Amino acid sequence: MIIDLRSDTVTKPTKGMRDAMFNAEVGDDVFGEEPTVNALEEKIAKLFGKEAALFCPSGTMTNQIAIKIHTQPGDEVLCDATAHIYNYEGGGISLNSGAQAKLLQGERGQISAQQVAENINPNFDWLTRTSLVCIENTANKAGGSYYSFKQMQELAIECKKNKLNYHLDGARIFNAIIENDYTPLDIGKLFDSISVCLSKGLGAPVGSLLLGDREFIRKARRVRKVFGGGMRQAGYLAAAGIYALDNNLIRLKEDHKRAKQLSTVINGLDYIDTVLPVDTNIIIFNLKENVKPDQFLQQLASNNLKATSFGKQAIRFVTHLDFTDEMLEKVERILKSI
Ligand SMILES: *Cc1c(COP(=O)(O)O)cnc(C)c1O
Numbered sequence: 001m002i003i004d005l006r007s008d009t010v011t012k013p014t015k016g017m018r019d020a021m022f023n024a025e026v027g028d029d030v031f032g033e034e035p036t037v038n039a040l041e042e043k044i045a046k047l048f049g050k051e052a053a054l055f056c057p058s059g060t061m062t063n064q065i066a067i068k069i070h071t072q073p074g075d076e077v078l079c080d081a082t083a084h085i086y087n088y089e090g091g092g093i094s095l096n097s098g099a100q101a102k103l104l105q106g107e108r109g110q111i112s113a114q115q116v117a118e119n120i121n122p123n124f125d126w127l128t129r130t131s132l133v134c135i136e137n138t139a140n141k142a143g144g145s146y147y148s149f150k151q152m153q154e155l156a157i158e159c160k161k162n163k164l165n166y167h168l169d170g171a172r173i174f175n176a177i178i179e180n181d182y183t184p185l186d187i188g189k190l191f192d193s194i195s196v197c198l199s200k201g202l203g204a205p206v207g208s209l210l211l212g213d214r215e216f217i218r219k220a221r222r223v224r225k226v227f228g229g230g231m232r233q234a235g236y237l238a239a240a241g242i243y244a245l246d247n248n249l250i251r252l253k254e255d256h257k258r259a260k261q262l263s264t265v266i267n268g269l270d271y272i273d274t275v276l277p278v279d280t281n282i283i284i285f286n287l288k289e290n291v292k293p294d295q296f297l298q299q300l301a302s303n304n305l306k307a308t309s310f311g312k313q314a315i316r317f318v319t320h321l322d323f324t325d326e327m328l329e330k331v332e333r334i335l336k337s338i
Pocket of ligand 1: 057058059060061063084085136138139140169171172197200208
């Protein structure tokens with residue numbers, strides 16, 4: 001048995017999901033004739049109370065399309081220093097949009113309305129134009145922490161006041177929703193655009209959705225084509241997404257429960273320095289200085305346990321749909337044996 005805690009992207013479609021994919025009705029989505037893609041886009045748009053949605057191959061693409069539409073070359077994007085759009089999208093902010101990022105030092109990946117207010121450039125010829133605020137919920141590099149509704153709302157008010165666009169990188173938004181008292185509809189009201197991943201905790205093999213108003217999504221369709229993301233009979237993939245939304249939302253709680261359980265065990269190990277607080281399905285912990293991360297990962301690997309290094313002494317575990325209670329017990333045994 002191989003246990004893979006590198007990411008929640010490693011899940012494989014279940015029998016039910018594969019049946020849904022196999023039976024999907026398909027057409028050509030570039031011509032707008034993909035019944036299953038259209039159904040998925042309508043379903044998620046309705047869920048968040050947005051006018052429209054667009055199915056894309058990845059969350060990097062949905063974020064990058066949003067940045068492209070919300071900025072002009074030479075503009076500035078405000079985001080947290082740990083943001084995926086800045087750290088893990090290949091420099092796409094500058095490469096795709098000719099824009100730059102101003103990094104804010106948030107609290108566990110979360111920036112505040114006050115920080116945004118303090119970092120908007122005044123309208124001088126020699127200053128970069130601030131045009132977009134992007135937040136991440138849950139925050140990946142910050143350990144799966146989430147925003148409260150109030151925090152997101154205060155940022156929305158600040159953006160509106162200053163005519164800034166407001167984008168949510170919601171790759172793991174359902175992990176946040178399941179732990180909070182806000183709904184997709186509440187979130188939909190706050191943002192100009194939202195990116196949601198189906199291939200993380202929801203267990204679909206491929207795909208992310210970009211949500212916004214009709215005019216925004218019309219532009220997004222065009223940018224998606226230019227970025228090379230226009231797909232044809234993508235209904236086979238969209239069917240997996242519909243299945244995921246229907247079946248795999250509530251169960252995210254289980255991933256969170258297992259992550260918390262695992263973090264308690266990790267906290268008690270003598271070779272561990274610190275464990276970041278675990279709010280959802282991501283566990284980031286730091287090894288003591290005398291433990292080499294490469295060697296530690298190798299020891300895990302020799303026990304058929306896969307994990308990733310997350311910079312310096314940090315290691316990341318992510319729980320997911322294919323990680324069972326039986327596996328949890330095995331991981332506990334492996335960690336204690338090292
Ligand atoms: C995974 C992820 C994305 C998108 O990644 P893709 O691999 O391109 O789908 C975007 N933002 C965050 C926070 C993520 O964790």
